[in-house]
Structures are given as C-alpha cells and as structure tokens.
C-alpha cells in the first residue's frame with residue numbers, strides 16, 4: 373500500500389477544478405453548480421475515489437453527479453465510491469454496456485498490467501452508468517448547464533466530452549492526451565481525427581475552446597488540441613496509404629508522429645478496420 377494520497381484541486385476556470393492523481397496521472401474534473409456538482413472521471417479504485425470524493429466535499433456541499441468520459445478502468449472504477457447510486461452516473465450507452473458485461477475481464481487485465489493496483493482493484497465494486505448518453509444530454513447543475521456530447525469513435529467507441537459554456541471549458545477525456553502519446557489499444561485510428569475535429573468545432577461554437585482538460589496531464593489550450601488533431605490526421609493517412617501499398621505495419625508506424633511503439637498498435641487496428649474486421 374502506498375501512502376494516503378492528499379488530493380488538491382486547481383481551479384482552471386470559474387468553479388471548474390481539476391485534480392491530477394499521481395499513479396496513472398488521470399485528471400479528474402469537478403464542475404460546481406448551485407444545486408449539484410459534476411465529477412468527471414472517478415479514478416482506478418474505490419480507495420482512490422474515496423480520496424477524490426473527500427476532496428470534492430471539501431470544496432462543495434452540493435450533491436455529486438458523475439460522468440465517465442469512457443469505459444477505461446482508470447476513469448470508471450471509482451464510481452461506486454463517489455456516486456450514491458447508478459442513477460447519478462452518466463456515460464455513453466456503450467460505456468455502460470461494456471462495464472456491465474465485461475467488468476471482471478477489465479479488472480483482471482488492469483491488475484495484470486498494473487500489479488501495484490491489483491489488491492485495491494480486487495476490492496472495488498464496479499458501478500456502470502445508469503444514465504446512458506446516446507448523442508447528447510444536458511445537465512442542469514443549478515445556474516449552469518453542462519453539455520454532454522458524443523461525436524463519434526476515437527480513443528474508444530464511447531468517448532463523451534463535457535462542454536461547460538459559461539466557463540469556456542471542454543472536458544475531453546482521453547480524446548486528448550498530454551504528456552504521453554494517445555492510447556490506441558481500443559481506438560479507432562481512422563476516425564479519431566474527424567471526431568476530434570468535431571469536438572474542436574463544437575468547443576469553438578459553444579465558447580468552450582479556452583481550456584481543454586485531457587484525460588491525463590495538465591489542461592491545455594485549443595492550439596495543443598489542433599496540433600494533436602493534425603498528428604492524428606497524419607497517422608490516419610499514413611495508415612490508409614500503407615494499407616493500399618501493402619506496407620508492413622512496423623514500417624508505417626516508424627513514420628508516425630507518435631513514435632513507432634504506440635503507433636504500431638494504431639496501424640494494426642487501422643489495417644484491421646480497413647480489412648473489415650475491427
């Protein structure tokens with residue numbers, strides 16, 4: 373067991389606070405309204421989330437709602453510790469479905485990949501979202517509304533962003549990666565750039581393009597996200613050309629802006645997609 377984590381928030385815009393957890397550097401966001409507060413992403417375990425909830429209750433007495441930006445364990449496994457019931461947990465319909473049907477497999481894989489977390493993951497109750505988003509849902513937090521939107525497949529098939537128009541903030545989840553390459557293990561590499569383009573357009577259209585909160589790392593501005601969008605578009609076209617030319621995936625990955633290792637996963641998934649079996 374590591375030492376207890378003392379969570380501390382950084383206010384990145386009016387009553388929008390972020391908190392970075394040291395382990396996997398997941399960034400959780402708290403949007404505070406007059407009648408409710410929204411916690412975006414609940415970390416990797418009940419233990420981590422208990423600290424997250426305590427940190428939220430230090431800065432607001434409003435009831436807590438939860439958004440899962442996508443189904444990955446480091447964004448969802450703390451749900452039961454933060455939420456009073458599934459009725460207060462929002463997520464894409466596929467996020468809920470995957471957590472309902474595959475929670476034990478995901479927990480097993482997470483424990484194998486991150487042995488230091490194995491014990492606390494094993495003791496964690498998995499609570500899938502009970503409020504399912506197809507394309508859009510608006511949350512009234514009292515005096516401010518958060519727009520939950522699905523723009524298409526990208527990092528997973530269930531990435532939801534939270535737009536906070538009165539604060540100029542977009543909570544992007546793992547659609548935007550800061551400090552590490554995008555993670556392609558469950559990704560749709562041919563669709564990520566177009567989806568992120570839609571996110572950028574919606575953020576600009578709603579006045580939410582000042583601050584982007586990534587799933588991991590520090591918040592960034594729109595310039596960073598446009599650059600990542602261009603790199604994802606470059607990778608997409610490398611994959612399309614490589615597939616058409618019959619180029620080996622490793623050769624294509626070596627030319628990717630994200631480096632050969634992380635990109636090899638992306639190229640293999642893109643090829644499978646183009647072959648019709650992803």
Ligand SMILES: [Zn+2]
Nearest residue numbers: 442444546555
């Ligand atoms: Zn993820």
